[in-house]
Amino acid sequence: MSTEHFNQDLIQFLNDSPTPYHAVATMVQRLQKAGYESLDESETWTLKTGGKYVVTRNDSSIIAFVLGNTDQGVRMVGAHTDSPCLKVKPHPELNKHSYFQLGVEVYGGVLLNPWYDRDLSIAGRVQYIxxxxxxxxxxxxxxxxxxxxPSLAIHLDREANNxxxxxxxxxxxxxxxxxxxxxxxxxxxxxxxxLARQGHxxxxxVMEYDLSFYDTQSAAVIGLKxxxxxxxxxxNLLSCYVGLEALLNSQPSDVTALLVCNDHEEVGSVSTTGAQGPFLKSVLERIYGNGEPLTRAMSKSMLISTDNAxxxxxxxxxxxxxxxxPVLNxxxxxKVNxxxxxxxxxETAAVYRLLCQQTGNQVQHFVTRSDMACGSTIxxxxxxxxxxRTLDLGLPTFGMHSIRELAGTRDAYELSKTLTEFFGLKQHAFSKI
Known part of the structure; x- marks a missing residue:
C-alpha cells in the first residue's frame, strides 16, 4: 500500500467513525472481512493456534488478536476509541427565543472555542422499545x-480577541x-x-441514548505539498487505524499479536471498558489462564501504547x-515522563529504537517542559x-483536543510499517522480550 492510498483509507475510516461505537463497528467489519472470528464474552471460547479473533465490550472497546503459542508471550499495541466532544444530556431540550437547542455535557478535555461556527451533526447509540x-x-x-x-459577534464583545x-x-x-x-x-x-428514516x-x-455532536467536515489531506x-x-482514531492496519498486515509468529482499543481514556479509563478496567486482563486470562501462567506470559510480553504527541x-x-x-513527518x-x-x-525505548534501526524508520523523543504538567495515556x-513492560509512543500532532486536529501524512504510514514488524517478532528476536 502506498502512502497516498494509506491516507485515503485513513480518511474513510475517520469519516466512518464519529463516535467510539461507530469506530468499533468499522474495525469489526474490517477484521471480519480479513477472516477474524467474532467472540462473545458470555460464551465459552475454543481458541486454536493461528486463529484470528475479535471481541468487543459495550460496542465501544475492542480487542483483536492472532493466537500464537500459549507458552510464549504477546506483542500488544494499545490505543483508545474516544475523543473529547460534546455529549447530549438526558433531558436536553432548551426552548429559548424561538430557537430549539440541546443542552450538552463536556466529555474530556475539550478545546471549546473551535466548536463555534462548525456544521455539526449527531451520532451515537440509542436504546428503544x-x-x-x-x-x-x-x-x-x-x-x-x-x-x-454561532459565535457572539465581535461588535457585542469588543474584548473577544483579548x-x-x-x-x-x-x-x-x-x-x-x-x-x-x-x-x-x-x-x-x-x-x-x-431511526425510521434510517430504516428502523x-x-x-426511545428509552435512553449516548449521543455526541461532531463536525461534519470530512477529513482531508491539506497543505501546498x-x-x-x-x-x-x-x-486517538489515528492510532486505532495504525494499529489495525499493522495487525492486518502482520505475518504469523510464534507470539500472539494483539490490538486493544479502549474507551474512556479521555476521562480517566476507570470503567468496564477502560484501560484501568478488566477487559484486557479478562481476555488474556482466557488465552493464558490466570495466576502463574498469565504472570509468566506477561514477563515475555510487551505493550506499545500509541497515542498522539x-x-x-x-x-x-x-x-x-x-x-x-517533535516535528510532524x-x-x-x-514519550518519556x-x-x-x-x-x-x-528498556522499552531501546527495544523500539533498535526496531526502528532495523526497519529504517525515524524516531523522535518527547518530554514535557519541567515547569508544565504532563498528560497521560493508557x-x-x-x-x-x-x-x-510498556512503551508510550505517539504521532506528533497540532491542535490536540480541538474539533479539528493536524498530523503529518507520512508519520502514520511509517509507524504502521514499524508496528507490523513488531507484531511479527519471534519470541527471541530481542533478548529482552
Whole structure:
C-alpha cells in the first residue's frame, strides 16, 4: 500500500467513525472481512493456534488478536476509541427565543472555542422499545449538518480577541432549528423519526441514548505539498487505524499479536471498558489462564501504547523543551515522563529504537517542559493492571483536543510499517522480550 492510498483509507475510516461505537463497528467489519472470528464474552471460547479473533465490550472497546503459542508471550499495541466532544444530556431540550437547542455535557478535555461556527451533526447509540415491547439498541448517525453553535459577534464583545472565556453550561448549547409560536419539541421523538428514516421502523419509544455532536467536515489531506492530514478525532482514531492496519498486515509468529482499543481514556479509563478496567486482563486470562501462567506470559510480553504527541508549534515554540520538540513527518515519538505519566522506560525505548534501526524508520523523543504538567495515556494504567513492560509512543500532532486536529501524512504510514514488524517478532528476536 502506498502512502497516498494509506491516507485515503485513513480518511474513510475517520469519516466512518464519529463516535467510539461507530469506530468499533468499522474495525469489526474490517477484521471480519480479513477472516477474524467474532467472540462473545458470555460464551465459552475454543481458541486454536493461528486463529484470528475479535471481541468487543459495550460496542465501544475492542480487542483483536492472532493466537500464537500459549507458552510464549504477546506483542500488544494499545490505543483508545474516544475523543473529547460534546455529549447530549438526558433531558436536553432548551426552548429559548424561538430557537430549539440541546443542552450538552463536556466529555474530556475539550478545546471549546473551535466548536463555534462548525456544521455539526449527531451520532451515537440509542436504546428503544420495539412493537413487541423488547428492548433494542441501534447505532444512529444523522450524517448531515443539523446544528451549529454561532459565535457572539465581535461588535457585542469588543474584548473577544483579548481572551473570551467559554461557559460550558450557558455558551455552547447548539441550535438545531426554529420553533413556531407555542411550539415545543421532544428530542426523543426526533430520534424516533430519525431511526425510521434510517430504516428502523420498529421503534415504539426511545428509552435512553449516548449521543455526541461532531463536525461534519470530512477529513482531508491539506497543505501546498500535501504534508498534513486534518480531521476531527485524530486523538486517538489515528492510532486505532495504525494499529489495525499493522495487525492486518502482520505475518504469523510464534507470539500472539494483539490490538486493544479502549474507551474512556479521555476521562480517566476507570470503567468496564477502560484501560484501568478488566477487559484486557479478562481476555488474556482466557488465552493464558490466570495466576502463574498469565504472570509468566506477561514477563515475555510487551505493550506499545500509541497515542498522539504534541508536535512543536512554530508559533508557540516556547511551550516545548527545545531538545524534545517533535516535528510532524519526522517519525513517531517516544514519550518519556519521570513521574510515570508515561510508562516508557529505558528498556522499552531501546527495544523500539533498535526496531526502528532495523526497519529504517525515524524516531523522535518527547518530554514535557519541567515547569508544565504532563498528560497521560493508557500505557501506565495497562502496565499497572498487567505488570507488562510498556512503551508510550505517539504521532506528533497540532491542535490536540480541538474539533479539528493536524498530523503529518507520512508519520502514520511509517509507524504502521514499524508496528507490523513488531507484531511479527519471534519470541527471541530481542533478548529482552
Amino acid at each position: 420495539n412493537s413487541k415491547q423488547e428492548l433494542c439498541q441501534q447505532l444512529i448517525n444523522f450524517e448531515k449538518p443539523v446544528a451549529v453553535i 481572551g473570551r472565556a467559554v461557559n460550558p453550561q450557558t455558551d455552547i448549547p447548539p441550535i438545531l432549528f426554529q420553533l413556531g409560536d407555542d411550539e415545543k419539541a421532544d428530542f426523543r421523538e426526533l430520534l424516533k423519526e430519525e 421502523t420498529d421503534c415504539e419509544s 500535501n504534508d498534513f492530514i486534518a480531521s476531527a478525532r485524530l486523538d 504534541h508536535g512543536i508549534h512554530p508559533n508557540y515554540a516556547s511551550k516545548h523543551d527545545e531538545h524534545h520538540a 519526522k517519525g513517531a515519538v517516544i 519521570a513521574n510515570q505519566r508515561y510508562a516508557t522506560n529505558d 500505557g501506565p494504567l495497562t502496565a499497572g493492571v498487567l505488570g507488562v
